Amino acid sequence: MNACGVIDAIGVCERTIAYKGMCRTHYDRLRVFGRTDLHNPEGKIPPEQRFWLRVNKSEDCWNWTGSLNVGGYGHWQPTKGTTSMAHRYSYEQIVGPIPEGLVLDHLCRNRSCVNPEHLEPVTQRVNNLRGIGFAATRAAQTHCKWGHEFTLENTYVTKRNQRYCIACRQANSARYRAAARKARATND
Numbered sequence: 001m002n003a004c005g006v007i008d009a010i011g012v013c014e015r016t017i018a019y020k021g022m023c024r025t026h027y028d029r030l031r032v033f034g035r036t037d038l039h040n041p042e043g044k045i046p047p048e049q050r051f052w053l054r055v056n057k058s059e060d061c062w063n064w065t066g067s068l069n070v071g072g073y074g075h076w077q078p079t080k081g082t083t084s085m086a087h088r089y090s091y092e093q094i095v096g097p098i099p100e101g102l103v104l105d106h107l108c109r110n111r112s113c114v115n116p117e118h119l120e121p122v123t124q125r126v127n128n129l130r131g132i133g134f135a136a137t138r139a140a141q142t143h144c145k146w147g148h149e150f151t152l153e154n155t156y157v158t159k160r161n162q163r164y165c166i167a168c169r170q171a172n173s174a175r176y177r178a179a180a181r182k183a184r185a186t187n188d
Contacts, residue, residue: 031066047078051089061108062090062115072111090114103127144168 004013004023015023026036031053034045054066054076064074064086074086087104094116098104102121106113113119128135143149144165156164 048093051076051078051086051093054086055090055114057115060115061110061113061118063110064112064114068112074112074114086112087114087119091116091119105130138163 002017004015004017004021004026013023013026015025018024019027022030022036029036032050034050034053054064054074056063056065066074066076066086069075075083076086076089078084078089087106088098091098091104091114099121101123103124104119105122105127106118107120108115108118110118122130129139130136141150141163144167146165146168148154148165148167150163150165154166156166156169158164
């Protein structure tokens with residue numbers, strides 16, 4: 001059985017290795033405080049240094065190894081009682097403040113990535129259209145469900161930016177008028 005072996009104020013730790021060659025207690029102390037000995041007279045390390053302990057840098061993405069929210073984005077607590085998104089914190093530490101009214105788009109499509117080179121400040125609309133959600137899927141459509149191409153001549157755009165195929169609308173109107181004429185003829 002492998003023992004932790006970390007030497008701290010109490011002595012040599014005999015607990016079982018859980019993560020990165022340390023027991024769970026010493027690993028958590030290293031991750032949170034930046035050291036395994038809680039009796040360090042220098043106190044806690046600054047949030048900037050603690051942040052980078054939770055980043056796994058590879059050649060491409062810098063993956064956040066801390067906790068993730070439901071959407072898969074990294075989040076952490078720089079100070080007690082405050083929560084910050086990991087990618088936003090990384091961008092602000094290396095590049096600078098995020099411009100007002102803009103959000104960060106992950107160009108690599110890896111939500112846990114905190115590499116500022118993979119983050120671009122864009123509007124929320126651009127971010128949504130670059131994604132894979134409903135709005136992006138509809139915006140990428142080139143033809144209606146019946147195969148008519150969305151062109152300037154064949155597309156009606158509503159005030160809410162919804163597109164309709166004019167050929168389909170005209171065909172639906174013609175069917176409706178024909179059914180109405182037939183109903184009136186049978187009632188007369």
